[in-house]
Amino acid sequence: MEQSSYVLKLYVTDITPAIQRAIETLRSFCDDELTGCYDFQVIDIREHPQLAENERILAVPTLIKELPPPIRRVIGDLSDRDRVLFGLDLQSG
Secondary structure, X not given: OOOOOEEEEEEEOXXXXXXXXXXXXXXXXXXXXXXXXXXXXXXXXXXXXXXXXXXXXXXXXXEEEEEOOXXXXXXXXXXXXXXXXXXXXXXXX
16 A cells, blocks of 8 residues: 555445445545545444444444544535545545
8 A cells, every 4th residue: 555544434224325325426536536545344333233332333324534543534414525525634636
């Protein structure tokens, strides 16, 4: 990997059309701006309740940027790309 590694985790309870669009938008951004230096995971809290408990997930969807510090969270509507990127402190190149 390059200098910076980004770790993004999206916690969901179901893959709805809105969540699918958010996943596609996030992957598109990561492919364009973080090429080769990111890990993006989608975690269904029904299948992995302990992970959700460990992260103290209270609402879904919740997107967490674990690396690089600081940790950032965006909870709820992920349809506004600019809002999500601002909330995660990710800026396009």
